[in-house]
Every structure is written in C-alpha cells, then in structure tokens.
Amino acid sequence: MHSFTIERAPSVEKAIGASGKFIAGGTTLVDLMKLGVEEPPALVDITRLPLADVETMPNGGLRIGAMVRNSALAQHSLVIERYPVLSQAILAGASPQLRNMATTGGNLLQRTRCPYFRDPGYENCNKRSPGTGCAAIDGHHRMMAVLGTSEHCIATHPSDMCVAMMALEASILIEGPKGKRTVAIGDFYKLPGTTPHLENALETGELITHVEIPEPARGSGQVYLKLRDRASYEFALASAAVVAQVEAGRVRSVKIALGGVGTRPWRSHEAEAALTGKAASPAYFKAAAEAALKDAKPHEGNAFKVELSRRCLARALKMATA
C-alpha cells in the first residue's frame, strides 16, 4: 500500500473542512488502496462522527445516519418491520464481518467489482484512468452490465443495499462547503456515458450525513430477490427489489429496481408503468419484466443476464404480491 496521512474528524464541520478522502468502514477503499487502484495522499476518518443513529421522522419515514453499519441497519427492528426489502438486501450482500464494518453512507459509494477496473495491470480503464479505453468490452463479460452501458464502460454497480434504497425512493442528505442539500437517490448516480470516472452527484468536500426513506405504502409487499453463482457471499448476477401495493387483485402502486445488471442501481419506471393498475398476474409480471429489459445491450459473455434478470423480476413480483 502507498504511504498516506490520516486524521480523525471530530465533527461534521471539521470533516468537511479537512482536505482528504473520507474513510469509514474501509471495506472498499482499503481493498482498492491495496490493489493500487486508489492512492489518496490523505484520509479523513469519519467513523467517530455522531451519525450512527436510526430515527423515525414526524412524517413517518426513517432517517438513517451515514455511519450506521450495514449489520445494525439490517437488524434494526423498524427496518425489519417496515422496510423488509432493505433488511433482506443488506443481508444478501457480503459477509457478516464486512457488514459489521461497512456503513450506510459508504455502501452508497461502493465501487464496481469489474476485474479490469480492479487490476492496474490493465492499462485500459476509463473509470480508473479517463481516456484510456475499456478492457472489459473486449474481455470477459460474465459479470458486466447490460443496462446503462456506454462504449466507454460496461462495469456493473455491485451494491445490494442501493437497489433496495432505489425501490424505497431514498433521499441522500449531503453537507459540504456550500451548505446542506438533499438529492433523491434516483438523481444521485450518473450513467457512465463518456465520463465513467464520474459516478455520482457528490462534489468536492461534500459528505453524506444521512439517508432518509419515506414511509412505505400501507400494506405493501416487499421482496429482495438475488440470484448468484453461490448461495452466499457472492455478488449478484441479477437481483430485484420490489415494493408493491395490491388492492382487490390489482396493483395499485409498485416500485421496481434491479441489481447486478446495471451500471448504476437500476430503477425501472418502464416496468412500474407496465404493471400499475393491472391485475397481479403472471402475464403482467412478464410484461413488466420485458419492459424493464427492453433497452438491454448485452455482450457475448453476458447475454444470459437479460433473460435471468427478467425471470428474477417476474419471480420477485409474484413473491411481493402473493
């Protein structure tokens, strides 16, 4: 690992004023520093900031501190009771040890597992070194994305938690040198386009302080379904987060997000439109799944993901509306 300095931030204000990259759980950053993918000269340790609470808000929603560990969030009684899709998604990811380390804010910024991005031995990676090309497009595609790709990057967003946050329409609270602002998670992640190295809406010096999730629709069914090569401790080939409200056999409202297939956690408004107001039946689930993958652009090695993702979503819809 390269040499760097580190300081512990005593307050949010001091953290924002410090010059250096924020480090919390370190499960992504320390790993990437060991690989030589990230080489920040200075780190700011934010793990002691008073941002580790989960609170209910007057409007019925939940406010989650950025330093709440993944394990604590997944096991929180309010999350299990009212946001089971979030608990399920977190528990489907990583290992117990990593979930004890990883934080809510950090998971929002998890970097891709694209093997070409993670190995500086490959010179061509537009995400790691802008303008150098993309080794993945000419390489092995099995784990790569089929939605939101560009000719400059096909790396998959790896998080499970973020997929559930998409379906729950979370808001991200940010504090920075210019003050506080709130960004809807749907506006937080950028598509790779011609600038795959720009991944989100955060600006220099800005810190994620909280995540807020609104009260879910009354009586909504929630499911996170993850398909992968192993039953545990493996990244998704395809996953789906569904929050559905069914009345008298009809889908009154539904929120759908996909994981393992997109360059960002993938909200599918198309699938939601195809199902809203329709009967909660296999035919409409299939139609929603078709709509979700309509614009998929698979490569030779990951064409299977298109059908796998469709079936994953159709099955998750069936489970959430049962």
Place this chain on the structure above:
Amino acid sequence: MAVNETTERHLADLGQGTEKNVGDSIGGRLSRRSFLSGLGVTSLVAGASPLALAELPAPIDAAASLAEDSAGATVTLLVNGKKYDLGALEARVTLLDALRERLHLTGTKKGCDHGQCGACTVHVNGQRVNSCLTLAVMVAGDEITTIEGIGEPGNLHAMQAAFVEHDGYQCGYCTSGQIMSAVALLKEPVGKTDEDVRHAMAGNICRCGAYPNIVAAVQQVRGITA
C-alpha cells in the same frame, strides 16, 4: 487458538535447540510455524544450502520494520484487555499487520489480505471484522479481541473445545478466524438451522473443506443438536 499457543512455546524452545523439545513437537502438536523454524535451526546446524533459508518467510524483525515510521502518529491499541503502546505507526499499517508483526500475536492469520477469506477475523468492540481491511490507527481506543484473548491451554473457550472435539479443521490455517467468527455468532440473531449457521459463517473460507464439522461444533456450543 490453544494449539498455536502451545506451539508458539515450542517455537521458543526450539530456538534453544534441546532434543527433548523437538521430540515433543513432532510427537505432539506441530504447527507450520514451529516446523519451518525447526527446519531453519536444523539447516543451520547441518550447514544445508543457503537457498533453503532464503525460501523461509521473512523473520519477524525484518517484517516489523515495514510498520515503523518516524513520521507516523503515536498509537495505543487495547488488545485482549492489555494496552499496547505502538509508538509511531504508519497510517497504512492494517490491524492485522500490527497484531502479527508488532505485537507478535500471530494467532490471527493473513489469508487473502482483501477481506474475502476471513482468516484475519478479530472482534472490535465485540463485533467480528476483517482485520486485514481495518487500519490500525482507526481502531485506537477500541476493544480488540483476538484468538489469544478468548481462551488458553487448560482453559479453552467452549468454541475452541468444540472445534477440537468435532475435528473442525484439517490444516488449521483458517481455524482461528473460524473460531472468532463462531464466537461472535453466538451473540448475533442467527436462526437455529445448520443452513442458518452456514450463512452466518459464509465469511470464513476453509479450503480443506471442514465445513460439516465446523457447523457441528458451532451447533454444539449453541446447544442445538442435529
């Protein structure tokens, strides 16, 4: 774990080169560490090829120098109830390397060094974590527990005893990490079935494939019989 504790003592004994101690090690509990060290001593005595020595792992002092840097901050770690003043410690030193190379608590193992295998599992404030992805300076002041802190020869932790009873290992390299995970699991909301235990232990890889025996050991300590 206890086996390593015992063999660490044999390592010290081997350094003195008494035949009795060497015999005890071979007849009893011989770790890779004491085997390699013993080999080194034998090679020196026999005047064997220097190549054999060159292939041995770096001696502890040489490795420790990597972690020393006058530019680093002064760091105090609280490990197994004892305070250790590490003096100046570079920010890039992981908790795993600090434990092994500075404190010589070598029960915690380095496997993948990327948070994928679980061999480095320790507890920080009672929670199991991967010490290879933890920067030591970031856990200064926290309560750190390693395999050396949960039991000792003659007074094994129930989980250590269960691993011995059920043969929950073969080569033993992953074992201290497995046991630290298993001990932490006892306080976590884990379901009752073997399948639940397998999921809860997913962060610890055993290349020898001792998984059925590990699950049996964990279930015994939890008071759940098959």
